[in-house]
Amino acid sequence: MRAWKLGMLVMFALGCSNGKDGNDTDVDVDDTDAIVDTDIADTDVTDTDTAVLDTDVTDTDPADTDPPPTNCKDAQGICTASNACGRGQALPTFAADCVFSDGPGVCCKAPPEQPTGDTCRQLGGVCAPIGGCYMVDGYITSARPCSQSFGASYACCVPEAQCGPSLYECCDTSTVYVTSCTHGVENCDNLPGTTMVPTGTCVVP
Numbered sequence: 081m082r083a084w085k086l087g088m089l090v091m092f093a094l095g096c097s098n099g100k101d102g103n104d105t106d107v108d109v110d111d112t113d114a115i116v117d118t119d120i121a122d123t124d125v126t127d128t129d130t131a132v133l134d135t136d137v138t139d140t141d142p143a144d145t146d147p148p149p150t151n152c153k154d155a156q157g158i159c160t161a162s163n164a165c166g167r168g169q170a171l172p173t174f175a176a177d178c179v180f181s182d183g184p185g186v187c188c189k190a191p192p193e194q195p196t197g198d199t200c201r202q203l204g205g206v207c208a209p210i211g212g213c214y215m216v217d218g219y220i221t222s223a224r225p226c227s228q229s230f231g232a233s234y235a236c237c238v239p240e241a242q243c244g245p246s247l248y249e250c251c252d253t254s255t256v257y258v259t260s261c262t263h264g265v266e267n268c269d270n271l272p273g274t275t276m277v278p279t280g281t282c283v284v285p
Contacts, residue, residue: 213237251282
């Protein structure tokens with residue numbers, strides 16, 4: 081009888097022990113689920129979205145847009161007579177920049193410069209009165225002369241932007257001359273007998 085009771089007590093004790101272990105297992109599983117949930121919450125696409133937004137903002141830069149020209153020179157135009165614009169493009173907006181002593185002229189946007197050639201058009205120039213060329217700080221270029229079509233006071237003029245602001249001058253024993261510009265290079269080719277020197281260094285009597 082005592083042996084039967086002892087067996088029952090052992091079985092009861094084992095049953096209680098298994099029940100407690102089962103409850104512990106449930107708690108462990110629940111704890112593991114909580115850890116998994118926390119991991120998912122930490123892996124958030126918000127950080128990635130923010131990085132993409134930052135990149136988009138950087139790509140859109142208002143500084144990349146050049147302001148529109150406000151005068152004939154900035155528009156790479158040359159002041160000339162209306163009948164001399166030729167292959168160029170007349171820019172009526174800037175006509176007021178090109179008024180000559182004998183009447184109004186036109187601001188003529190020069191055609192694109194070609195890599196080779198020696199005509200005024202191929203050099204990216206416009207036939208213009210010499211005074212009209214200098215109204216916009218342009219350069220006379222060493223092209224075929226325009227005088228055959230328009231008279232001795234006309235020359236092929238290219239915008240200042242082709243060579244940039246002048247760094248040189250043409251010098252002889254008595255006079256200082258303005259340089260020419262051909263295919264982006266300042267020169268004195270139009271003035272035989274002169275020497276090209278840095279601006280301000282030509283000394284004449």
